[in-house]
Amino acid sequence: xxxxxxIEKFALVTVIFLIxxxxxxxSTLAERKIAAFLQGRVGPHxxxxxxxxxxxxxxxxxxxxxxIIPSESNPILFIMGPSLxxxxxxxxxxxxxxxxxxxxxxxxxxxxxxxxxVGILYIFGVVSLGVYGIMIGGWASNNKFSLMGAIxxxxxxxxxxxxxGLSIIALLMVTGTLSLKEIAEQQHGFWxxxxxxxxxxxxxxxxxxxxxxxxxxxxxxxxxxPESENELVAGYHTEYSxxxxxAFLFAEYIxxxxxxxxxxxxxxGGYNYPGMDLVNEALGSTWAPLVGVAVLFAKIFLxxxxxxxxxxxxxxxxxxxxxHLGWKVLIxxxxxxxxxxxxxxxxxxxxx
Amino acid sequence: xxxxxxxxxxxxxxxxxVIFSKNPVYSVLYLIVTFFTFTIHxxxxxxxxxxxxxxxxxxxxxxxxxxxxxxxxxxxxxxxxMKSNLIKVVGVIAGMCLLVTLVGSVKALNVxxxxxxxxxxxxxxxxxxxxxxxxxxxxxxVSSLLLLSAMVGAVLLAKKDPKxx
Numbered sequence: 001x002x003x004x005x006x007i008e009k010f011a012l013v014t015v016i017f018l019i020x021x022x023x024x025x026x027s028t029l030a031e032r033k034i035a036a037f038l039q040g041r042v043g044p045h046x047x048x049x050x051x052x053x054x055x056x057x058x059x060x061x062x063x064x065x066x067x068i069i070p071s072e073s074n075p076i077l078f079i080m081g082p083s084l085x086x087x088x089x090x091x092x093x094x095x096x097x098x099x100x101x102x103x104x105x106x107x108x109x110x111x112x113x114x115x116x117x118v119g120i121l122y123i124f125g126v127v128s129l130g131v132y133g134i135m136i137g138g139w140a141s142n143n144k145f146s147l148m149g150a151i152x153x154x155x156x157x158x159x160x161x162x163x164x165g166l167s168i169i170a171l172l173m174v175t176g177t178l179s180l181k182e183i184a185e186q187q188h189g190f191w192x193x194x195x196x197x198x199x200x201x202x203x204x205x206x207x208x209x210x211x212x213x214x215x216x217x218x219x220x221x222x223x224x225x226p227e228s229e230n231e232l233v234a235g236y237h238t239e240y241s242x243x244x245x246x247a248f249l250f251a252e253y254i255x256x257x258x259x260x261x262x263x264x265x266x267x268x269g270g271y272n273y274p275g276m277d278l279v280n281e282a283l284g285s286t287w288a289p290l291v292g293v294a295v296l297f298a299k300i301f302l303x304x305x306x307x308x309x310x311x312x313x314x315x316x317x318x319x320x321x322x323x324h325l326g327w328k329v330l331i332x333x334x335x336x337x338x339x340x341x342x343x344x345x346x347x348x349x350x351x352x
Numbered sequence: 353x354x355x356x357x358x359x360x361x362x363x364x365x366x367x368x369x370v371i372f373s374k375n376p377v378y379s380v381l382y383l384i385v386t387f388f389t390f391t392i393h394x395x396x397x398x399x400x401x402x403x404x405x406x407x408x409x410x411x412x413x414x415x416x417x418x419x420x421x422x423x424x425x426x427x428x429x430x431x432x433x434m435k436s437n438l439i440k441v442v443g444v445i446a447g448m449c450l451l452v453t454l455v456g457s458v459k460a461l462n463v464x465x466x467x468x469x470x471x472x473x474x475x476x477x478x479x480x481x482x483x484x485x486x487x488x489x490x491x492x493x494v495s496s497l498l499l500l501s502a503m504v505g506a507v508l509l510a511k512k513d514p515k516x517x
Contacts, residue, residue, distance in 0.1 A: 077377075118477055121404040128412025132384070135416070137376065139423045147423060156421045158413060178477055 004107075012113055016093050023304075024253035025055040031308050038312045052151060062246035070239050074140040081137020082240065082247035088133060089254035092126040096261045097120040097184045099271045099293040103285040111289060112181055119180035120168060123262055124161070127217055130255065131157040134219075137248070149235030152319065153219060153226035159326035160216035162221075166334030167209035170341040171266060174202050184265055190274035198269040205337045207267045209330055214259045214328070219252060221311040225319055260303035266294060271296040328333035356396060363389040376422050384415045401477040 029044065029051060036043025044051035069075050099111035104236050116122060138150025177182050187197045200207045216223040227235030237248045264270060271292030280288040317325070366389065369382040387410045394403035473479055484492050 077381075118400050118401065118404045120400075121408060125404055125407040125412055128408055128416070131416055132419075135419055135423070136381075139419075151420060151423065154416050158416060161413070 002185045003287040008109060009113060012109075012111070013094075016098070016113065017090060018319075020090065020093055020257055021250075022119055022251055022255050023257045023300075025059065027253040027256065027304055028058060028249075029054050030304070031311075034308045035312050036306065038309075053247070059246070062243045065242040065243040067244065068239075070143070072142060073142045073239065077136050077140035078239075079244070081133050081135075081140055082244040082251070083133075084136060085130065085133025085251040086247045086254075088126055088130045089251040089258065092123055092255075093261065095122050095180050096258070096265055097181045097270060098296060099289040101285075102289045111293065115179060115181045117177075117179050120172070120178050120183075120266070123180075124165065124168075127164075128157070130217070130251075133251065137240070138226075141236075141239035142299060143239050145232045145234075146236050146238045148231050149226040149238070152232075153236060156216055156219075156223065156225060156322060156326075157171040160213045160330070163209055163326060164213035164331035165216065165333050166331060166338060167203075167206045167213065168266075169204050170206045170334075170337045171199060171210075173338070173341050173345065174199065180265055184270035184272070187269040187272050189272060189276055190269070198267065200267040203267065203337075203341070205333065205340075207263075207338065209334055211263060212268065212330065214263060215307070215310065216322075218255045218259055218307070220256065220307055222314045222317050223322060224316060226324060228316055256304055256307050257300065260307070261296070263303055264299035266298050270299075356393075359392050359396070359511050363393070377419070380415060380422055383418070384411055387411045398473070398476075401480050447515065495510050 032054070033043045033051070035041075044054040047053040047057045069078055094113040095116060097110075097112040097115070102109045102111060115146070135150045138146040138153070141147075172178065175186055177183060177186075188198060189197055191197065195201065219226050225235075226232075227237065229235075232238070238243055240248060271289070273292070273295040276288075276292065279291055282288075283291065294326040363386055366382050368388040370379050370386060373379050373382060387406065391403045391407045391411070394400075394406060
């Protein structure tokens with residue numbers, strides 16, 4: 001029993017790890033293709049049909065490039081920076097429910113690595129750790145542009161974490177639980193008792209806050225101040241080359257994947273879809289969860305596309321605008337959202 | 353139990369490294385690892401909420417700010433201020449006083465029966481919330497006032513003096 005449990009979880013972790021790496025690799029291709037599409041270009045198309053092998057070629061290039069460690073840098077921390085960034089990006093996916101429980105023969109397999117009852121807070125913890133990789137890497141480079149990038153990343157992450165937390169509090173008031181599994185189960189189907197079950201229809205303002213903060217936490221445009229190339233050369237990864245640079249870039253794409261999964265699970269119903277009860281009856285409890293997994297991935301890819309769409313549409317903020325938005329706009333809106341949610345829930349209890 | 357001793361050893365080991373490392377940035381990094389071992393302690397005590405809050409607040413926010421400040425200061429041996437012997441003596445005396453106080457208070461404590469929690473799941477977020485907002489509502493709200501006053505103080509300090517400007 002114990003061994004079977006370990007094997008099951010190990011297999012699940014391996015599969016999720018491989019999928020997130022694969023998605024991250026192909027996100028790089030998707031990013032370039034979408035950029036090309038939005039700018040009326042062709043994009044990468046030489047490596048394989050429609051450039052399908054471009055990520056492999058990029059990865060090979062990253063591995064075979066010379067790894068330069070600047071002589072004035074701090075070598076241990078210089079290597080630790082990108083490693084930490086990659087590590088923290090990968091561990092966030094542990095609490096995401098990828099689908100309903102599968103029944104294979106007699107055993108029930110949960111498509112979630114760990115259902116801890118503080119799931120959302122775990123994600124927060126991982127997100128707040130994510131900045132260490134950038135900070136340590138930027139400081140250890142011993143370059144003032146790197147240091148500026150690292151410091152920008154730190155202050156930006158801390159500022160937007162607060163607004164993100166406030167947007168989550170309003171969501172928690174609606175759901176009443178911190179476990180991501182229960183939140184996903186609550187959004188079963190699409191329509192129940194005359195209203196949508198997905199949380200985005202109960203918390204539209206909260207979702208807007210959350211997605212803005214997710215952009216900031218992933219250091220994506222318009223919040224990519226830590227690596228803004230017209231001011232800081234390349235920000236925190238100025239001194240990096242070869243696979244250590246690749247690790248930083250890869251971590252950004254994995255972060256994007258994980259935060260898309262979190263957004264899909266928290267607000268857009270996770271693995272639920274309209275008419276899932278019919279599908280469950282038709283396919284049985286072995287294969288129907290896989291349809292849910294496919295739906296979840298479709299939602300995740302939509303969010304990743306949205307991330308890229310924004311990147312090639314909206315220019316970068318100035319730093320004071322970024323701070324102004326974070327502290328003077330998003331946080332008051334977040335608090336107002338909490339109050340509104342409380343008032344609405346009380347009124348609903350009294351009136352209906 | 354063995355796991356507890358391993359984690360306890362790691363906490364003490366890394367907190368000693370915090371004190372003995374020469375580079376302040378290394379000190380902060382060791383302190384982060386120390387806080388991480390504390391998080392594991394909380395999980396071993398089945399206090400999941402406390403564990404994750406320790407993880408977010410101490411490791412994720414406060415230590416980032418520490419690191420932030422130290423990186424800006426860029427301390428190294430050249431810029432280290434001279435430490436006079438007087439300060440060292442004062443430090444030793446103050447540390448010894450603290451030690452004596454701690455030893456005295458430990459000796460004064462009665463050895464009670466091993467504490468048995470009425471509810472072993474008290475550390476889970478649902479139970480903790482119920483306890484905080486029923487039995488301990490007043491202290492909880494008073495401590496929030498304390499935080500508010502600290503926040504107001506910080507804003508006041510950061511605000512420019514209108515007379516000087």
